[in-house]
Amino acid sequence: MLCPRVVAYRDVTREVASAMSKLASTLAGVLAEALLGHKNAPGVERERFPEGCDETTCFLRLNRYPPCPLLPDTFGLVPHTDSDFLTVLCQDHVGGLQLMKDSRWVAVKPIPGALIVNIGDLFQAWSNNRYKSVEHKVMTNATTERYSVAYFLCPSYDSPIGTCREPSPYMPFTFGEYRRKVQEDVKRTGKKVGLPSFLV
Numbered sequence: 001m002l003c004p005r006v007v008a009y010r011d012v013t014r015e016v017a018s019a020m021s022k023l024a025s026t027l028a029g030v031l032a033e034a035l036l037g038h039k040n041a042p043g044v045e046r047e048r049f050p051e052g053c054d055e056t057t058c059f060l061r062l063n064r065y066p067p068c069p070l071l072p073d074t075f076g077l078v079p080h081t082d083s084d085f086l087t088v089l090c091q092d093h094v095g096g097l098q099l100m101k102d103s104r105w106v107a108v109k110p111i112p113g114a115l116i117v118n119i120g121d122l123f124q125a126w127s128n129n130r131y132k133s134v135e136h137k138v139m140t141n142a143t144t145e146r147y148s149v150a151y152f153l154c155p156s157y158d159s160p161i162g163t164c165r166e167p168s169p170y171m172p173f174t175f176g177e178y179r180r181k182v183q184e185d186v187k188r189t190g191k192k193v194g195l196p197s198f199l200v
């Protein structure tokens with residue numbers, strides 16, 4: 001039998017996941033429509049976009065960043081882009097998230113109750129680069145532990161990512177092929193190459 005505290009956490013997690021999931025798919029549908037210029041274009045219905053995403057393929061991650069008093073400027077998370085369609089992020093009051101804007105790192109100020117939405121690599125590919133996968137990182141705090149919760153909107157591994165309009169600057173690929181290539185590139189070069197590996 002689960003203890004009452006575990007049950008309470010599980011129920012809260014379920015509620016948070018369900019709210020973030022609704023928000024992520026609604027936003028993805030709206031952003032797709034904005035590019036296609038009309039609702040329910042052939043093969044792209046707001047409720048169905050992105051195809052292949054459901055509760056078995058998307059996931060929620062709890063990030064914990066312990067305080068780091070000895071070394072200032074330590075990464076909690078190294079600079080990266082997310083390998084999904086989009087990410088809905090909830091951060092606590094501590095701060096530390098930064099994103100790349102106009103070649104400079106900009107701190108994302110925590111606002112109580114606000115969610116952050118980051119475009120991921122798959123949306124950049126599908127949109128033919130109209131939407132940009134944002135590079136971001138997390139810096140640790142010397143004295144205070146930080147938490148964030150991230151919901152990743154991703155499809156099944158066999159889902160083709162496709163494009164909003166041909167010709168696409170990218171070769172056709174499935175999410176599984178993308179993930180494998182990212183891992184291969186990391187092993188080979190020490191870092192994620194991402195979409196440039198799929199340019200035509």
Ligand SMILES: O=C(O)CCC(=O)C(=O)O
Binds near residue numbers: 136148
């Ligand atoms: O903790 C954060 O604010 C960012 C988390 C993140 O970028 C990730 O989980 O991919």
Ligand SMILES: [Fe+2]
Binds near residue numbers: 081082136
């Ligand atoms: Fe991220």
